Amino acid sequence: MPFIRTPQNTPLNNAPISSHAVKPQVSSIEEEDRVLAAGMLAQNPALVSMIQGRLGKLIGRSSGYIESLPPVIRRRITGLKGVQKEHSKLEADFQEEVLQLEKKYFAKFKPLYEKRRKIVNGIEEPSEEDITAGTAEGEDADETAKMDEDNAAEQQEVDPGIPEFWLSAMKNSTSLAETVTDRDEAALKHLVDIRMEYLERPGFRLIFEFSENEFFTNKTLVKTYFYQEENGYGGDFIYDHAEGDKIDWKPGKDLTVRIESKKQRNKNTKQTRIVKRTVPVESFFNFFTPPKPPTSEDGSQAEDEELEQRLELDYTLGEDIKEKLIPRAVDWYTGEALQFEELEELEEGEFDDEDDDDEEASDDDRDEDDEDSEEEDESGKPKQQEAAECKQS
Amino acid sequence: MPFIRTPQNTPLNNAPISSHAVKPQVSSIEEEDRVLAAGMLAQNPALVSMIQGRLGKLIGRSSGYIESLPPVIRRRITGLKGVQKEHSKLEADFQEEVLQLEKKYFAKFKPLYEKRRKIVNGIEEPSEEDITAGTAEGEDADETAKMDEDNAAEQQEVDPGIPEFWLSAMKNSTSLAETVTDRDEAALKHLVDIRMEYLERPGFRLIFEFSENEFFTNKTLVKTYFYQEENGYGGDFIYDHAEGDKIDWKPGKDLTVRIESKKQRNKNTKQTRIVKRTVPVESFFNFFTPPKPPTSEDGSQAEDEELEQRLELDYTLGEDIKEKLIPRAVDWYTGEALQFEELEELEEGEFDDEDDDDEEASDDDRDEDDEDSEEEDESGKPKQQEAAECKQS
Numbered sequence: 001m002p003f004i005r006t007p008q009n010t011p012l013n014n015a016p017i018s019s020h021a022v023k024p025q026v027s028s029i030e031e032e033d034r035v036l037a038a039g040m041l042a043q044n045p046a047l048v049s050m051i052q053g054r055l056g057k058l059i060g061r062s063s064g065y066i067e068s069l070p071p072v073i074r075r076r077i078t079g080l081k082g083v084q085k086e087h088s089k090l091e092a093d094f095q096e097e098v099l100q101l102e103k104k105y106f107a108k109f110k111p112l113y114e115k116r117r118k119i120v121n122g123i124e125e126p127s128e129e130d131i132t133a134g135t136a137e138g139e140d141a142d143e144t145a146k147m148d149e150d151n152a153a154e155q156q157e158v159d160p161g162i163p164e165f166w167l168s169a170m171k172n173s174t175s176l177a178e179t180v181t182d183r184d185e186a187a188l189k190h191l192v193d194i195r196m197e198y199l200e201r202p203g204f205r206l207i208f209e210f211s212e213n214e215f216f217t218n219k220t221l222v223k224t225y226f227y228q229e230e231n232g233y234g235g236d237f238i239y240d241h242a243e244g245d246k247i248d249w250k251p252g253k254d255l256t257v258r259i260e261s262k263k264q265r266n267k268n269t270k271q272t273r274i275v276k277r278t279v280p281v282e283s284f285f286n287f288f289t290p291p292k293p294p295t296s297e298d299g300s301q302a303e304d305e306e307l308e309q310r311l312e313l314d315y316t317l318g319e320d321i322k323e324k325l326i327p328r329a330v331d332w333y334t335g336e337a338l339q340f341e342e343l344e345e346l347e348e349g350e351f352d353d354e355d356d357d358d359e360e361a362s363d364d365d366r367d368e369d370d371e372d373s374e375e376e377d378e379s380g381k382p383k384q385q386e387a388a389e390c391k392q393s
Numbered sequence: 394m395p396f397i398r399t400p401q402n403t404p405l406n407n408a409p410i411s412s413h414a415v416k417p418q419v420s421s422i423e424e425e426d427r428v429l430a431a432g433m434l435a436q437n438p439a440l441v442s443m444i445q446g447r448l449g450k451l452i453g454r455s456s457g458y459i460e461s462l463p464p465v466i467r468r469r470i471t472g473l474k475g476v477q478k479e480h481s482k483l484e485a486d487f488q489e490e491v492l493q494l495e496k497k498y499f500a501k502f503k504p505l506y507e508k509r510r511k512i513v514n515g516i517e518e519p520s521e522e523d524i525t526a527g528t529a530e531g532e533d534a535d536e537t538a539k540m541d542e543d544n545a546a547e548q549q550e551v552d553p554g555i556p557e558f559w560l561s562a563m564k565n566s567t568s569l570a571e572t573v574t575d576r577d578e579a580a581l582k583h584l585v586d587i588r589m590e591y592l593e594r595p596g597f598r599l600i601f602e603f604s605e606n607e608f609f610t611n612k613t614l615v616k617t618y619f620y621q622e623e624n625g626y627g628g629d630f631i632y633d634h635a636e637g638d639k640i641d642w643k644p645g646k647d648l649t650v651r652i653e654s655k656k657q658r659n660k661n662t663k664q665t666r667i668v669k670r671t672v673p674v675e676s677f678f679n680f681f682t683p684p685k686p687p688t689s690e691d692g693s694q695a696e697d698e699e700l701e702q703r704l705e706l707d708y709t710l711g712e713d714i715k716e717k718l719i720p721r722a723v724d725w726y727t728g729e730a731l732q733f734e735e736l737e738e739l740e741e742g743e744f745d746d747e748d749d750d751d752e753e754a755s756d757d758d759r760d761e762d763d764e765d766s767e768e769e770d771e772s773g774k775p776k777q778q779e780a781a782e783c784k785q786s
Contacts, residue, residue: 066727070551076512077555079519080723082527083512087505087720094498098491105487112480119469119476126472134475158463162470233733234721327480328627330473334459340626 091235099237103198109327116329117193122160162333166191169332170284174341175313175320179284183255187215188284194329196322202227202237206321215255217248221288225318239315244288256283290314484628492630496591502720509722510586515553555726559584562725563677567734568706568713572677576648580608581677587722589715595620595630599714608648610641614681618711632708637681649676683707 066077118124126134167188170176180188190213197205203226210219223244227237249255257278265272280286291310324337331337459470511517519527560581563569573581583606590598596619603612616637625631642648650671658665673679684703717730724730 072551073555075524076519077723077727078527079512079523080509080527080555080726081529082519082523082525083505083508084721084723085526087502090498090501090505091720094494097494097498101487101490101494105483105490108483109480112476112483115476116473119472126469126475130472130475131468132475133478134471134473136474158465162466162473233730327484328477330470330477333473334470337626 088233088235092231093235095231095235095237099202106198113195113326117195120162120165121192164189165333166194166329169325169329172332172335172338173320173325174338175316176284176325179282179287179317181255181281181283184284187213187255190215194321194326196326199224199226202229203240204322206318206326214250215253216250218245221245221247221285223288223290223318225315241293242290242314242318244290247285247288255281256285256289257281287314287317481626481628485624486628488624488628488630492595499591506588506719510588513555513558514585557582558726559587559722562718562722565725565728565731566713566718567731568709569677569718572675572680572710574648574674574676577677580606580648583608587714587719589719592617592619595622596633597715599711599719608643608646610643611638614638614640614678616681616683616711618708634686635683635707635711637683640678640681649678649682650674680707680710 066074069077115124115130119126167180167185170180170188187210190210191208192211193207193209195207195209197207199205203224205222205224208221208223210216210221221244223242225242226240228240230238232238247254247256258281260277260279262275262277263272264275291307291314293311294304294307325332328337459467462470508517508523512519560573560578563573563581580603583603584601585604586600586602588600588602590600592598596617598615598617601614601616603609603614614637616635618635619633620630621633623631640647640649651674653670653672655668655670656665657668684700684707686704687697687700718725721730
């Protein structure tokens with residue numbers, strides 16, 4: 001056959017903004033260590049020797065081939081490595097210039113985002129120019145005219161702006177939709193704006209602005225992604241860690257937990273008492289308490305993998321909000337942006353997430369102690385979605 | 394649960410060079426169609442109506458929600474679409490500026506690539522500065538000194554340059570390695586250089602330079618990737634198609650085919666005759682006859698998928714050569730670059746490709762006609778790798 005199965009190494013999504021940040025996998029962490037090691041050699045030989053030990057596991061895949069070459073050829077290879085180092089410096093400069101270019105264009109995008117914010121929140125109506133520009137070729141011009149006539153009559157009765165704009169946009173976004181629970185929606189309806197800012201150091205912050213609501217007192221919730229100071233292999237920026245704002249939940253309104261009330265009956269006295277405990281639950285708002293990258297070598301391999309997955313998801317969500325949701329929110333709101341997602345993504349995104357509801361395992365524990373157990377979330381509403389999930393297992 | 398399985402929508406590899414080109418999937422083809430449609434509306438309404446029919450399948454996921462909104466709100470949404478169009482123009486400008494930045498840096502990389510070419514081919518020895526820069530921290534300085542002493546003595550006996558530099562680099566690259574057969578290696582040993590150039594229009598060409606060899610007369614083999622003239626959604630460049638040089642194979646040396654000789658015995662006369670036929674085989678050199686993107690709607694879904702996969706592989710190979718192999722060839726040669734590949738990629742790349750040897754199905758056909766069949770490739774050498782694969786099925 002002339003062609004083989006594809007090794008899936010094309011980028012699955014195409015970041016519209018181009019300076020890259022990659023998650024600090026084993027590989028890039030090692031690279032980072034190497035860069036650090038170079039600077040810290042004199043100060044801390046023990047550290048360097050530890051790092052070299054770790055590197056040894058990965059380097060040397062050539063399994064002796066290069067070592068077996070005549071010295072004069074090895075010398076040429078060493079020379080090429082020197083040339084490559086010059087190249088790497090240029091690559092880092094390039095990524096830096098791309099980042100500056102991003103910032104330059106971000107400044108041009110900003111007034112458009114501001115206009116969007118005003119239209120979405122009913123502070124401003126769109127201009128005739130924007131409506132003409134936004135009317136698709138072939139779309140009924142009469143229809144638009146008709147809207148105009150109806151306007152005056154309707155204006156009073158209709159909500160200002162575009163209701164649930166950001167919630168709807170999030171629910172159409174493949175990765176974000178999966179984090180939004182039914183309970184979250186009541187809070188996310190209050191989203192006034194989602195925007196971003198670049199940090200002074202490499203990184204960015206995502207700002208979620210809310211109108212007054214029954215859930216928390218924060219006016220904005222901010223999630224900040226920090227890149228490492230040193231560029232990685234090929235000049236890419238590397239994620240360092242993320243931080244989120246503490247959410248000031250109003251009493252009994254924390255969407256990231258639920259209260260389990262259990263009636264316990266004493267087997268001897270037959271008296272009952274009610275025990276309440278707080279159980280963490282799935283919620284978009286967990287986005288603001290991101291996982292911490294591993295700092296040392298402790299942790300089992302399974303734990304490492306789970307943490308790695310959680311970190312990857314956290315970066316993915318941040319990246320999707322920065323590169324897709326914010327730049328083209330109206331296309332997410334209408335659902336048109338979905339057609340530009342690569343198919344693999346859609347399939348995986350839509351049909352994942354059925355099994356492995358680990359936290360439901362606690363169901364089994366409840367019967368043990370002759371106790372009636374009742375679940376209620378803090379707002380007292382039934383949790384339909386999660387109930388359905390329980391039945392599956 | 395606070396975190397769900399990852400929907401794999403982070404870029405699996407991080408392109409060091411940043412203006413994006415994406416393969417023209419259904420989605421981006423549709424986008425392209427839309428752009429074309431806008432310009433061609435007046436000239437060809439039938440075409441536009443056909444295209445709109447296709448778009449209809451994808452757009453409208455909101456299933457009536459937006460249509461159900463009061464006209465004044467729909468008007469605001471139309472206004473936001475207008476704002477979004479301004480944003481799209483800026484995004485295209487941004488991608489254009491990134492491409493210019495790429496070209497600016499490419500000019501800085503070029504002298505380094507030229508130096509590499511000279512060292513690899515024994516035209517020049519590396520400078521002392523390059524060797525010092527290329528000597529890793531902690532690496533034995535005495536060792537390097539020792540190389541120097543040995544140099545004079547060895548210089549005569551040893552090959553000039555770095556033998557099989559590009560072949561070894563290719564064989565360490567996950568995606569490329571899978572395309573290189575045992576037979577190909579004899580030809581790829583003659584690679585003198587792999588380099589790239591940007592086209593005047595959006596796109597690039599990969600240039601494979603060979604020394605004189607027994608396989609073909611071309612001094613260079615060129616593969617050109619063309620992007621579409623219009624940017625796609627989010628300003629990305631979109632692959633249009635690729636073209637490859639015709640390879641002038643020396644007689645009997647075509648690595649992309651093999652000659653099957655079959656002895657056929659006439660059942661009545663018991664006389665035998667030998668029938669030869671040319672069968673296409675897997676070879677890296679098929680890279681120069683890339684698949685053609687679909688132009689119309691014919692073709693079954695299975696055919697479409699197969700073509701889509703072949704196109705994706707072709708783009709992946711081109712991208713990997715442009716973004717990974719050429720920029721950091723020495724790291725591929727030594728294998729060090731592998732550690733910076735994302736793990737998923739390695740796993741998939743290394744353990745794929747076992748089953749589904751479709752073309753081996755012809756084995757079954759041969760017995761039917763009472764014929765002895767013998768395979769030989771044109772050079773008469775046994776094809777160990779392929780033989781091994783046959784046994785598995």
